[in-house]
Amino acid sequence: MALNYPNFGFDITHRDKKSGARLGLLKTPHGSIETPNYIFCGTKAAIKAMSPKQMREVGTDIILSNTYHLMLQPGADLIQKMGGLHRFTGWDGPMLTDSGGFQVFSLGEGTMANEIKGKNKGHDNQSLTSITEEGCVFRSYVDGRKIKLTPESAMEIQRKLGADLLMQFDECTPYHVDKNYTARSMEMSIRWGDRCLAEFERHDNGAQSLYGIIQGGVYEDLRRISAEYTKDRPFFGTAVGGCLGGSDEEMELVVRASLPHAHPDRPVHFLGIGQIKDIFRFVRLGVDTFDCVIPTRLARHGTAFMKGVPGETINLKNARYREDNTPLDEENGVDASCNFSKAYIHHLLKAKEVLAIQILTAHNIATINRLMREVRAAIKAGTLDVLEKEWLP
Amino acid sequence: MALNYPNFGFDITHRDKKSGARLGLLKTPHGSIETPNYIFCGTKAAIKAMSPKQMREVGTDIILSNTYHLMLQPGADLIQKMGGLHRFTGWDGPMLTDSGGFQVFSLGEGTMANEIKGKNKGHDNQSLTSITEEGCVFRSYVDGRKIKLTPESAMEIQRKLGADLLMQFDECTPYHVDKNYTARSMEMSIRWGDRCLAEFERHDNGAQSLYGIIQGGVYEDLRRISAEYTKDRPFFGTAVGGCLGGSDEEMELVVRASLPHAHPDRPVHFLGIGQIKDIFRFVRLGVDTFDCVIPTRLARHGTAFMKGVPGETINLKNARYREDNTPLDEENGVDASCNFSKAYIHHLLKAKEVLAIQILTAHNIATINRLMREVRAAIKAGTLDVLEKEWLP
Numbered sequence: 001m002a003l004n005y006p007n008f009g010f011d012i013t014h015r016d017k018k019s020g021a022r023l024g025l026l027k028t029p030h031g032s033i034e035t036p037n038y039i040f041c042g043t044k045a046a047i048k049a050m051s052p053k054q055m056r057e058v059g060t061d062i063i064l065s066n067t068y069h070l071m072l073q074p075g076a077d078l079i080q081k082m083g084g085l086h087r088f089t090g091w092d093g094p095m096l097t098d099s100g101g102f103q104v105f106s107l108g109e110g111t112m113a114n115e116i117k118g119k120n121k122g123h124d125n126q127s128l129t130s131i132t133e134e135g136c137v138f139r140s141y142v143d144g145r146k147i148k149l150t151p152e153s154a155m156e157i158q159r160k161l162g163a164d165l166l167m168q169f170d171e172c173t174p175y176h177v178d179k180n181y182t183a184r185s186m187e188m189s190i191r192w193g194d195r196c197l198a199e200f201e202r203h204d205n206g207a208q209s210l211y212g213i214i215q216g217g218v219y220e221d222l223r224r225i226s227a228e229y230t231k232d233r234p235f236f237g238t239a240v241g242g243c244l245g246g247s248d249e250e251m252e253l254v255v256r257a258s259l260p261h262a263h264p265d266r267p268v269h270f271l272g273i274g275q276i277k278d279i280f281r282f283v284r285l286g287v288d289t290f291d292c293v294i295p296t297r298l299a300r301h302g303t304a305f306m307k308g309v310p311g312e313t314i315n316l317k318n319a320r321y322r323e324d325n326t327p328l329d330e331e332n333g334v335d336a337s338c339n340f341s342k343a344y345i346h347h348l349l350k351a352k353e354v355l356a357i358q359i360l361t362a363h364n365i366a367t368i369n370r371l372m373r374e375v376r377a378a379i380k381a382g383t384l385d386v387l388e389k390e391w392l393p
Numbered sequence: 394m395a396l397n398y399p400n401f402g403f404d405i406t407h408r409d410k411k412s413g414a415r416l417g418l419l420k421t422p423h424g425s426i427e428t429p430n431y432i433f434c435g436t437k438a439a440i441k442a443m444s445p446k447q448m449r450e451v452g453t454d455i456i457l458s459n460t461y462h463l464m465l466q467p468g469a470d471l472i473q474k475m476g477g478l479h480r481f482t483g484w485d486g487p488m489l490t491d492s493g494g495f496q497v498f499s500l501g502e503g504t505m506a507n508e509i510k511g512k513n514k515g516h517d518n519q520s521l522t523s524i525t526e527e528g529c530v531f532r533s534y535v536d537g538r539k540i541k542l543t544p545e546s547a548m549e550i551q552r553k554l555g556a557d558l559l560m561q562f563d564e565c566t567p568y569h570v571d572k573n574y575t576a577r578s579m580e581m582s583i584r585w586g587d588r589c590l591a592e593f594e595r596h597d598n599g600a601q602s603l604y605g606i607i608q609g610g611v612y613e614d615l616r617r618i619s620a621e622y623t624k625d626r627p628f629f630g631t632a633v634g635g636c637l638g639g640s641d642e643e644m645e646l647v648v649r650a651s652l653p654h655a656h657p658d659r660p661v662h663f664l665g666i667g668q669i670k671d672i673f674r675f676v677r678l679g680v681d682t683f684d685c686v687i688p689t690r691l692a693r694h695g696t697a698f699m700k701g702v703p704g705e706t707i708n709l710k711n712a713r714y715r716e717d718n719t720p721l722d723e724e725n726g727v728d729a730s731c732n733f734s735k736a737y738i739h740h741l742l743k744a745k746e747v748l749a750i751q752i753l754t755a756h757n758i759a760t761i762n763r764l765m766r767e768v769r770a771a772i773k774a775g776t777l778d779v780l781e782k783e784w785l786p
Binding site for chain 1 (some may be wrong): 438440446482729743750751
C-alpha cells in the first residue's frame with residue numbers, strides 16, 4: 001500500500017530507563033504535540049462548558065470529537081460544508097475522531113444521559129438492530145431512523161469531519177460475551193480494518209491519518225493476534241480498544257498482552273482511559289496518548305481532580321467546603337484554579353449556577369494538562385516514581 | 394443627617410442639548426464608571442455562565458446581586474465571613490445589591506424558574522405570608538422556613554453582603570391593585586425609607602452608599618410625592634422602581650412624572666429595565682444606569698442581541714442559521730461575537746451544549762456594553778438620534 005502519511009510523524013525523543021515510558025513528538029497538519037498527552041472529549045463538536053480559547057488557556061494541546069454523535073447531529077455533510085471540524089468549532093490544534101463503533105455497540109439507546117450518569121452497562125442495547133460482516137444497523141437517538149454504519153461509511157464520515165487522527169471501524173465487544181464470540185469479533189474487526197485502509201487510501205490527500213485498533217477482549221492470545229495485525233498494516237498509529245476487563249489488573253494484562261506485539265515506532269493511543277492512576281500505570285507500558293470523559297464529566301458532578309489527594313478527587317458539594325476560603329490549586333496557575341474559593345464553588349453548586357461547572361471543568365482540564373507536563377518532565381528526568389507518589393500519596 | 398458618602402461621588406460631565414441625556418462619572422470604592430451604563434444581573438452571586446474575568450473581557454463595568462436570593466442561600470453571614478461579595482465572587486469592580494423587596498413581593502413562590510420562564514405574573518404569591526408596617530414575612534423557596542424582612546434587616550443583610558450601591562427596602566406594588574392601595578403602599582415605602590436611612594447611618598463606615606426608590610405605580614401625583622421624598626432625604630442616588638405599567642407609554646409616563654422631581658445631581662437608576670429601545674428612550678429622560686436580566690436570560694433561550702436588527706434580537710435556534718457561516722458581529726471585537734459561526738451556535742443549541750449559552754451570554758453582554766459605549770459617545774457628540782436609527786432601524 002502507498003499510505004505514508006507525509007504530513008504526519010511520530011518521533012520518539014527519549015526512553016525511560018526503568019520502564020517502557022517514552023517521550024515523543026506527534027506531528028499533524030494542525031501542529032505538533034508532545035507525548036505522553038491527554039485528548040479531551042468534545043463529544044458533539046464542543047468540549048462541555050469550554051470554548052477553544054478557554055481550552056488553550058488551560059494548556060490543552062489536543063481534543064477529540066465523536067463520529068457517532070456528529071453523524072446524527074448535525075451530520076457529516078453539514079460539517080464538511082462548514083469547512084470541517086476545525087473551522088466549525090474554532091479549535092485550530094490537532095484533533096482526533098473515533099469511528100463511531102464504540103457508541104453504536106456500547107451506548108445502546110445512545111442517550112448521552114445514560115452515558116453521563118453511568119447507567120448504561122451495555123447490556124440493553126435496544127437501538128442496535130444488526131451486526132453483520134457488512135457493518136451494523138442502529139437507530140438514531142435523535143429521530144429514531146435506521147442508520148447503517150460500515151467500515152467504508154465510517155471512513156467517509158471521518159473524512160468529511162476532517163480531524164487529523166482517525167480511527168478504524170471495529171466491533172466493540174462487551175464484557176459478558178465468551179471467548180469464541182470475542183475471537184470471531186476480533187477477526188471481523190481485522191477484516192473491517194483492511195476495508196477501512198482501502199477506503200482511506202482511495203481518498204487520501206495527506207490531510208488525515210489512520211489508527212488501527214487492537215481488539216481481543218481480556219484474552220492474551222487474541223490481543224496478540226490483533227496487535228500483530230495492526231503492526232503489519234500501514235496504519236499511522238495503534239490504539240488499544242474494546243473490553244479491558246473489570247479491574248485495574250485485567251486492564252494492565254490487556255495492555256501487556258497487546259503493546260509488545262504492536263508496531264514499536266507508532267504512536268499508541270489508549271481508548272477511553274484516563275484516571276490519574278491510569279496515566280502513571282500505562283505510560284510505563286508505552287502508551288502515548290489517553291482520552292477520557294472524566295475530567296469534564298466529573299466536573300459536572302462537582303468533582304475536582306487534585307494533585308496529592310487520596311483518590312485523586314474532592315467533591316465540592318461536600319459541606320466541609322462551605323466556609324473553605326482557599327482556592328482549588330494555585331500551582332495550576334489558571335483563573336479557575338486560583339481565583340475562586342472552595343466556599344464560592346460550593347455555593348455555586350448548591351445554587352445550581354452553571355459557573356460552577358465552568359470553573360470545575362477548566363480546573364480539571366488544567367490539572368490533567370499539568371499532570372501530563374509533569375509526567376513528561378519526570379520521564380525525561382527518570383523520576384516517574386517520585387512524581388507518582390506526589391500525585392497519589 | 395450626617396450621611397455624606399465621602400468615598401462616593403457622581404459628577405455630571407456633559408448634558409445633551411436636545412434631551413435630558415447626560416454623561417456622568419459614578420465613583421465608588423471599587424472604581425469609577427462612566428454613565429449611562431448597564432448593570433448586569435448576578436442574581437445568586439454569579440453572572441450565569443460568566444466568570445468575573447470573562448465579564449471584564451466583554452467590557453463590563455458594574456454588576457449586581459440580589460439580596461433575596463443570597464439571604465436564603467448561602468446567607469448573608471456566610472458571605473460576610475468570606476469577606477463580602479467582592480471577595481466571595483472575585484468581581485473587583487463596582488457592585489449593587491437590591492433590597493430583596495422586589496423578589497419578595499413579585500416572585501411569589503420565589504423560584505427563579507418561574508421568573509426565568511416569565512410564568513410568574515405576581516398574582517399567585519403564595520409564599521408571601523404578611524405585609525405589615527414592620528415589614529414582611531415570606532417562606533424561603535430553599536427550605537420553606539418563614540423569614541421576616543424589614544427595612545432594618547434589609548440594610549443589615551446588604552451591609553454584610555458588602556456591595557457599593559445599596560437599595561432602600563420598599564414595597565413593590567403589583568399592577569392590578571387600585572390607586573388607594575398604591576398610595577398607602579408608597580407612603581409606607583417612604584416610612585421604610587426613613588428607617589433604612591437611620592439603620593444605614595447607624596453602621597455607616599463610608600464603604601457603602603444608599604439609593605432611595607421612587608414608588609407610586611402609574612399615578613403621576615403619587616410618583617411626584619415619592620420623588621420629592623427621595624430628593625429631601627440624604628440618599629446617595631435615586632432609583633425608579635415599582636409598577637411601571639403595561640406599555641412603553643405608561644413606562645415613559647412614570648419616568649416623566651418622577652425624575653423632574655428627584656434630586657438633579659444624584660445618579661438615577663432604573664430598576665429592572667433594559668431592552669435596547671428602553672436605553673434610548675430613558676437616557677433621554679436622564680436615567681444614568683439600567684439593570685435587566687434579559688441580556689443573560691435571553692441568551693439561555695438562544696437569543697442574540699444585535700445592532701441594527703428589527704426587534705433587537707435574532708434567535709439562533711431558527712433553521713435559517715443552520716448553514717450560516719457568518720459570526721454574530723465582528724464589530725463587537727470579542728471572542729464570542731467574532732469566532733463562532735451562527736451555524737455552529739445553532740448546532741450547539743440543537744445539541745443542548747452549554748457552550749451555546751456561554752457564547753450567547755458573552756455576546757449579549759458585549760453587545761449591550763458596546764451599546765452603552767456608543768450611547769455615551771453619541772451623547773457627547775449630540776448624535777443620539779442618528780445612533781438610535783443605527784441600532785433600531
